Amino acid sequence: MSFGREPAATDPLVAPRRFTDLTDPAADAALTHTTGFTDRTALAAHLEVLAFRGWPALHTRTLDGWVLRDSAGATRRGNSVWTYGDVADLAAAIADAEEFYARAGRPSTFQLTPVSRPEGLGTALDTAGYDDDSGPTDVCVADLTVLIASIPGLAEHTAGRTRPGTAVRTSRDDAPGRSWLDVGAAGGMSMFGPHRQASVAILSRIALPAVYVTAALDGRPVGVGRGVVDGEWLGIYSMATLPAARGRGAATAVLTALARWSVALGARRAYLQVEERSAAARRLYAALGFLPVYRYTYRRRPATPVRPA
Structure with a gap:
């Protein structure tokens, strides 16, 4: 049973990596082919x-x-x-x-x-x-043609984890509804929990074509994702799945809907961010052909900052 491009233990999105600079010649050719950037x-x-x-x-x-x-x-x-x-x-x-x-x-x-x-x-x-x-x-990129071609194998892989006759269905909206926000919060996106009001205000400020996708199993919303199209790029954000529904194809269904929506608007490539600790998400994105470009981190001032003497 295939899993799209099955990620190997040495895949840069699966294998542990340190925070590096922008020198990785082995991956440059693949990135150039995917993005056109040399x-x-x-x-x-x-x-x-x-x-x-x-x-x-x-x-x-x-x-x-x-x-x-x-x-x-x-x-x-x-x-x-x-x-x-x-x-x-x-x-x-x-x-x-x-x-x-x-x-x-x-x-x-x-x-x-x-x-x-x-x-x-x-x-x-x-x-x-x-x-x-x-x-x-990690900030990662993928060719949307490669991504969409990988999806049938992913669907086959996850089908065995879902009861026969149970299909993952998706719906699209132009704005985040309450159900979309609730699933996002329950799926681990804290921005839609205690900071929901501010997050909704941020979403309303996006001056780009945007879509909000919900995946449902047995008629129950279990996964969400957001997409924005900026020129030829699809930005993938706010991917979340309810814990009890993980591994059953919800995330793949959301990504499928986002990719097809964006291609219709002229997008050719996708980017997303994935935390190092998110092992399951990294495996999925690697299987879909996402390649890491660079890493970022946040530095925060402590309550009692240290100052040089």
Whole structure:
């Protein structure tokens, strides 16, 4: 029984990896074939811009090449500094960011990627006592043609886990309904739990074609996902499945619906983010042909920051 492209133990989305820079020659040819980018740094920078538009913050302040984001506590991305460009004075910029978040009543948090600027930012945050606020997250890409071609094998693999005659059915909406939000929260997306109001406000600000997909088993919603189309790219977000329904094809059905919807709008490639600790999701995405491009992490100021003497 096939499982699409069965991920091997050495697959970069399955095997343990350290937080690396943008040097991985063995994967560059595959990434170029998938995305058309010949330079991994340029691809990472492009994906950062796509993600910035795919999940906008409620409130922002520009600080030279940085964007300070505040979203009432909903997600780390929406409440962290986007360090995409340079700043004139690094120490002063960090201090300004800390003041911004102190006024908002939230800890100062920086999103760090291999294309963060300026050089030395990570070292400066280390010196200031910032902690790693989360495990690393991979940003991955796939060719939508390859993804869609992989889906029949995945459907065959998961069919044996579902009672005969039980099909996973999907529905699409232009806005997140209560059921979609409830499944997202119960499936582990905390942004739709205690921060639901802020998250819904963020979703309403997305200035891109968007769709909200729900997968149901026996008529009961069990899985959700969100897609945005930005040019030829499909951004895949908010993938969640109820714990009792995992491994029964809900996530595959959601991805199928998102991919087919986006292709009709001209998308050719997809990107998503997956945490290192999400082993099951990583296996699924590897089977669908997703390739990791780079990793990011968050650095958070502790309650009592450490300052150099």
